[in-house]
Amino acid sequence: MHILNVNKIDVFYEKLKALHDVSLKIDKGECVALIGSNGSGKTTLMNTIIGILRPESGTITFEGKRIEGYPPYRITELGIALAPEVRAIFPYMSVMDHLLLGAQSSRKAWNDRYDTLERVFQLFPRLKERKSQRAGTLSGGESQMLNIARALMSKPKLLLLDEPSLGLAPKLVLDIFSALQKLREEKMTILLAEQYVRHALNLSDRAYVIENGRIVKEGFGKILLADDDIRRKYLGA
Ligand SMILES: Nc1ncnc2c1ncn2[C@@H]1O[C@H](COP(=O)(O)OP(=O)(O)OP(=O)(O)O)[C@@H](O)[C@H]1O
Numbered sequence: 001m002h003i004l005n006v007n008k009i010d011v012f013y014e015k016l017k018a019l020h021d022v023s024l025k026i027d028k029g030e031c032v033a034l035i036g037s038n039g040s041g042k043t044t045l046m047n048t049i050i051g052i053l054r055p056e057s058g059t060i061t062f063e064g065k066r067i068e069g070y071p072p073y074r075i076t077e078l079g080i081a082l083a084p085e086v087r088a089i090f091p092y093m094s095v096m097d098h099l100l101l102g103a104q105s106s107r108k109a110w111n112d113r114y115d116t117l118e119r120v121f122q123l124f125p126r127l128k129e130r131k132s133q134r135a136g137t138l139s140g141g142e143s144q145m146l147n148i149a150r151a152l153m154s155k156p157k158l159l160l161l162d163e164p165s166l167g168l169a170p171k172l173v174l175d176i177f178s179a180l181q182k183l184r185e186e187k188m189t190i191l192l193a194e195q196y197v198r199h200a201l202n203l204s205d206r207a208y209v210i211e212n213g214r215i216v217k218e219g220f221g222k223i224l225l226a227d228d229d230i231r232r233k234y235l236g237a
Pocket residue numbers: 013016018036037038039040041042043044045085163
C-alpha cells in the first residue's frame with residue numbers, strides 16, 4: 001500500500017488555478033523527487049499535502065486515511081513533516097529550542113525527543129556544536145540544516161523537503177545532499193522538491209515532473225536522467 005496517495009487534486013489561489021488534476025503516490029521507504037521550474041507548483045503541492053492549502057477537488061490519503069482539509073497540526077501529528085521553502089527561524093531562540101519545538105507535534109515525538117536529538121545531531125554535527133547559539137546567528141547553510149532537523153524532530157513517517165538547496169552555495173548544497181543520502185540509507189520516506197535536478201534524480205528512486213501546475217512526466221530517477229526532454233529543459237544538455 002502507498003503511504004501517500006494524492007489523487008486528482010485541483011488547488012486554487014482565489015481564481016488562479018495552481019494545480020490541475022495532480023496525482024502522485026509514494027511508497028513507504030521511497031524517495032520521490034518533484035522536479036519543476038519556478039512557479040510550476042511544487043510549493044503549492046507541498047503546502048496542500050501538509051494542510052496549509054486545501055484542494056478544491058480530489059483526495060489525499062495518508063496511510064489509508066483521508067487527510068485533505070485537515071489542519072496542519074493534525075497532519076503533522078499523523079506523521080508528515082514539512083521543511084518549508086521559507087525557513088521560519090526565530091532569531092532570538094536557541095537552536096535547541098527550535099528542535100524541541102519540532103518535537104511538540106505529538107506525545108510520542110516529545111517523549112522520544114532526546115533519542116531523536118541524538119540522531120539529528122549525528123546527521124548535522126554542526127547543529128550540536130551550535131545548540132546553545134541564537135538561531136539568528138546561523139549561516140544560511142546552518143539555517144537549512146535546522147529547518148530539516150526541526151522537521152525530523154517530529155519523527156515523521158513522511159518527510160516533505162521544499163527546495164532544501166535554495167539560496168545555498170554549491171559546497172553547502174553538497175553537504176545538504178549528503179545528509180539527505182544518509183536519511184535515505186535509514187529508509188526515511190521523502191518527497192523532495194528541487195531545482196538541482198541532477199542531484200535530486202540521482203538521490204531519488206522515482207520522480208515526477210511538474211509544469212504549470214500539471215504533472216507531465218513520471219518515472220525512475222535514473223531513467224529520467226537520460227531522458228532527452230529532461231536533459232534539455234532541466235540539465236542544460
Ligand atoms: N499565495 C499565492 N497567491 C497567489 N498565487 C500564488 C501564491 N503562491 C503561489 N502562487 C502562484 O501559484 C503558482 C505556483 O507557485 P509555487 O510557489 O507553488 O511554485 P514553485 O514550483 O514552488 O516555484 P519556486 O521554484 O519558485 O519555489 C505560481 O504561478 C505562483 O505565482
